[in-house]
Amino acid sequence: MEKVLIIGSGAAGCAAALSLSEAGVPVLMIEKAKEIGGKTAAYGCKAGDSCTQCGVCLTGPLFTQIKEASNLEILCETSLKELIREENGFTAILENVGEKLEVKVSQILVASGFSHLPVGDSGNLRISGTSAILYGEQLESLLKKRTSDKVFDVAPKNVGFVFCFGSRNPAHGVSYCSKVCCGYSTRSAKALKSIYPDAKIRMFFMDLQSVKAGNYLEEMRNAGFEMIRCRPSRIEASEHGAQVYWEDKEGIHKKELDLCVLCGGIRPNEDNTLLAELMGLSVNEDGFLETVLASEQTGVWTAGCAQGPMTIAETVADARVKAARIIQRLKKEVSA
Ligand code: SF4
């Protein structure tokens, strides 16, 4: 049997690769970066006083098991350069650390994930003269390294989370909701509160997506978080770090913070246009990948956040479903 080519080794790529390899389907997984794991490999546990169901636990075992899986070859620092459709599959031309490789594959699963707004990009905010800002993914890395009593070198006294950073703003070219940032920001806030119980933590939010059953807004308020419904417009340097400004019908408001977390969301992978061209996929109005014809017909599949914002749990589930459908399709081919 020819291999299934998986493009991307994040949560979606690894979940699909494991399911295929467990079913005896040979897999070649390629990854542009030097290491497998994608973005989620750098995410930290967001347990506060108890587990907050952030989903990061789902990925740890995947990244370990994948290294021991049979029928599975992983090539890092590798990207797809050309794809030639054949009668029974494809010839893929890959570039691995400057060298060209040619492989025959039966099916292709695109699990190329997403991008963040780059650190330093001020997105929909006016930001001036302050270093008291952390991007969501930077806080993730700090949470990954945290000890039982420390995330930062200096204990923060006033922390603010600015929701919808780089999302839900047609003026900035992104009108969709990223779906995941309400969850990771409120969970991160709970983790910080458990380590720094005296810190005042404010959430500047426009809308709160469903994170768990029940009245989550009320739960956050009862847990001691100040929930301020607004859309901040600027952040300026202040004596203690940063001042966050927003405006409503009562006028201009500001709050003093010594740490401000910008809760960035999920942006399309910058390679999506190229991948779509190579594989006969389309790019939707938000920049994510879509199949044009049924994957059972074309042999080209998509999984995870390459298709749009998804939580970790949704990503892993989607990848397993796609792997199951690929297995079914291959079984049909064998029995035909
Ligand atoms: S908070 Fe997340 S990483 Fe931590 S134990 Fe719960 S699910 Fe796992």
Ligand code: SF4
């Ligand atoms: S998930 Fe929440 S923070 Fe993220 S874009 Fe949607 S509403 Fe805004």
